[in-house]
Amino acid sequence: MATATRTLGRTGGTSAQGLSLALRVIRAGPVLILALLVVILTLASPYFFTGDNLSNVLVQVAPLACLAIAQLFVILVGGIDLSVGSVLALCTVTGALAYGWGDFGGGILTVAVILLTGVVVGALNGIMLVKGIPTLATLNAARGLALLLADGAPMPGIPPSSRPPAPASSARSRFPVLIVAGFGAAAWIFTTRIQWGRWVYLVGGDKEAARRIGIPVDKVIISVFVISGLSAGLAGLITAGRTDAGYPSAGQLDELAAISAVIIGGASFWGGRGTVGGAIVGVLIFGVISNGLNLLNVSVYLQLIVIGVVVAVAVELDVLRRRLEERFRTI
Amino acid sequence: MAETVLEVAGLSKQYGATFALRDVSLELREGEILALLGDNGAGKSTLIKILSGVVAHDDGEIRVAGEAVRIESPKHAHALGIETVFQDLALFDNTNAVGNFYAGRERTSPSWLGALGWVDDRAMRRQTDELLERLQVNIPGKDTEIGLMSGGQRQAVACARAIAFGRRIVILDEPTSALGAREAGNVLRLIKEAPEHGVSVIVVSHDMEHVMEVADRAVVLRQGRYVGETEPTQENHERLVAMIVGTGEDGRAENGGGPGGEQAAARS
DSSP, X not given: OHHHHHHHHHHHHHHHHHHHHHHHHHHHHHHHHHHHHHHHHHHHOXXXXXXXXXXXXXXXXXXXXXXXXXXXXXXXXXXOOTTHHHXXXXXHHHHHHHHHHOOGGGXXXXXXXXXXXXXXXXXXXXXXXXXXXXXXXXXXXXXHHHHHHTTTSOEEOOOGGGSOSOSSHHHHHHHHHHHHHHHHXXXXXXHHHBHHHHHHHHHHHOHHHHHHXXXXXXXXXXXXXXXXXXXXXHHHHHHHHHHTEEOTTTTTTHHHHHHHHHHHTTOOTTSSOOXXXXXXXXXXXXXXXXXXXXXXXXXXXXXXHHHHHHHHHHHHHHHHHHHHHHHHHHO | OOOEEEEEEXXXXXXXXXXXXXXXXXXXXXXXXXXXXXXXXXXXXXXXXXXXXXXXXXXXXXXXXTEEEOOOSHHHHHHTTEEEEOTTTTOOTTSBHHHHHTTTSOOEESGGXXXXXXXXXXXXXXXHHHHHHHTTOOOSOTTSBGGGSOHHHHHHHHHHHHHHHOSSEEEEESTTTTOOHHHHHHHHHHHHHGGGGTOEEEEEOSOHHHHHHHOSEEEEEETTEEEEEEOOOTTTHHHHHHHHHTOTTHHHHTTTSHHHHHHHHHHO
């Protein structure tokens, strides 16, 4: 009898250790996948692991990184922001309009209008969502407004502040990466060290419990959409700087790429789980896949399929994580 | 005689045409553990929802530490020193014990930044450790997410949080209903210690054994009305059950006589 209980206890112990190890591996999953991809692509293409190419990847993914951070905040509270791609486009258009009014303050006005557009649309998104109107509405409306304001065509006009004066092209191309680094660091601090950021996770963990404990749930949700709008504005700033134009058709389907990146980066569709670092890793996985497959001359169509597979694996890992946690609880 | 921390007089709550509570009066004394008994639909839930600010009462008076109040919201209840642990526990599965203890009231600095302040994890962790030690709650791995804990550990964390932060009154809704014998024992021990930490307890439970183990006094509700009260002892067991189910005239008769009457006399 005594032996039986002891054995039972021990097997309980080992399987608990096994489960917690498995959970840790799953949580490290995104980083492992990225490392694996880098190794494979380095072996497959001599050009892949060169400074030029890697900095190229970073510049390429900069707008997506902003959109992914935008998306992360909304996914953390258990929502999805379908409008970020359209907001990006609207921001480039309002920026080009502002530039057309005159280049006040060396482009500060243009930059301010771009970011303000994002913030305002984000706030509207949040208020509407709290009242039950989904961001699907803004996906259409913001795109429509962008096309309307731009007369359906790209508007030449350059927000100069998004294009630093340095003549060296390398400085110009590095600018988006600096924006992402700065904004990413701020978002990281906000989510990990600031009380309001903690509340974002609690609201995502359990809205009802958060409400009962006295957290201003609706305000947290609205603030998350404001941040999302601001991030979309930054993505618009980078895009406008790169295309030198207000681009009403920019960012189409980017909201889906951003969602994919965030989920690949280990966030949960159910809310309350995910990190800025993870989202960035997800974006890098995205960027590395498309860059590597380009280098290997793989068709763009096939790239989409590969990304689809990675998303499926990421979601499956999340489901697996939940199942393991359930098992863990019953030990 | 200990001071009265909570006094409810003539409390009524109506949902449409039905009375969930009708003219209920009771009191809770300092350092007391009061059991609230009653069948389904007796009005226990409505009463604790009113006391924790989830629903507002229609008629009657609530006095907290002698002061008449109308409890407007859960936040207001917290401010009055009332903490409630509902059956769903209101725990956040995606964070650990420390995160749950301080959920919504994280320690931050500087204070003028409000909710944009810097979270002081080290202080929160230290204080949680101290609290758990003081309450003798054993939790394996403080970094383990609450979602990975067993029912008993979760209940213990929720109760410990309420006892730690409740300044006057802790209300526990069926704290042992989903637990095995050993886990229930741990939670009951925690409840018994609550008065030492300066709080009075109202505990709602179906389990008469558990009530007899922890409660100093039991109030019985039936169909929204106050039926009677008595000391929950082995000898009074059958009387309590009779009051709860309302067998014949006895149930009403018990209102006056016996230990219940004694209590009633002490109240007036």
